[in-house]
Amino acid sequence: MQLADLVFYLLALLTVGSAAVVAFSRNVVYAAFSLMGTFLGAAGLYVFLAADFVAVVQVLIYVGGILVLMVFAVMLTHRIEDVQVSNRSVGTLPALLVVGAGAAILGYAVVTTPWRTAEPVPAEATTRIIGDLFLGDYLLPFELASVVLLAALIGAVSLSRKELRRE
Amino acid sequence: MIGLTHYLFVALLVFALGLFCVLTRRNSLGILMGIELILNAANINYLAFARFGPATYDGQIVAIFVIMLAAAEAVVGLAIVLGIYQTFHSIDVEATETLRG
Structure with a gap:
């Protein structure tokens, strides 16, 4: 087995194993931290797929932004003594059946489809190419994305601020 | 040799775990984490097809848009979760049943 294959399997194991901890952990703090393993493992897979810029964006935005927000929200919404059993699951068996059946169908499709690879x-290096595409073919979606981000920013502020209404 | 199907299977497993997380969690933060897992699985698929398909970079562009939308979704979702916590003093989705008809 080549070294690259070994690294791929390690990264895949990190990604899937951390995702399993997110899905099955009883403790929401553990789930939030193991989400970091999934994001970093996925970033490593992106490097394998020759997507260096996307990998860096993944680390910057997911690990540096979204994950920190998640941990903040966990800390803000739980009294510390509740943390032990804070992440209960219900309906595990029917959900396992549904997810297992769906995964089996998807896996069958992956195996049997003759992919034209x-x-x-x-x-x-993809940074220059992606920059050219963003300011060329994808200019309209790029500008729309900035409007969406602005709307999300204003929406988050107006949702989370205290109401200052004169009674 | 690592091929397209390897990546598709990794994405499939992450997607299945994320879907399981969304279906079974009763903590709204757990549900948001499941949504992030599903979006990551979609991104792995996009980049795998961009790598092993015809040599274009469209898949990478779409992956960046997915990451951007995930950030916007997480920001608004967490603001809503904090609002629910201020109102109900719990983020258990079964505690927030006052909209039930």
Whole structure:
């Protein structure tokens, strides 16, 4: 087995194992921290897929932004003594049946579909190409994305501020 | 040799775990974490198809848009969770039943 294959399997194990902890842990703090393993493992897989810029964006935004927000929300919404049993699950068996059946169908589709794969081109630095595409072919979605982010920012502020209404 | 199906299977497992998380959790933060898992699985698929398909970068662009939308969704979702906590003093989704008809 080549070294690259070994690293791939380790990254896949990190991603899936951390996702399993997120899905099954009884403690929401453990779930939040093991989400970091999933995000970092996925970033490593992106590097394997020759997507260096996306991998860096993943680490910056997911690990640096979303995960910190999640941990903040966990800390803000739980009294510390509740943390032990704070993340209960209900309906585990029916959910396992549904998810297992869906995963089996998807896995069957993955195995049996004759994917038209091309031989991967040698990896190159993608930052310049992605920048050109964002300011060229994808200019309208790019600008719309900035409007969406502004709307999300204003929405979050107006949802979470205290009402200052004169009674 | 690591091929397309390897990545698809990793994404499939992450998606299944995320769906399980969304279906069974009663903690609204747990549900948001499941949604993040599902979005990550979608991203792995996009990048795998971008790598092993025809040599274009459209898949990477879409992955960046997915990450952007996940950030917006997480911000608004967590603001809603904090609002629910201030009103109900719990973020258990079964405690917030006052909208039930």
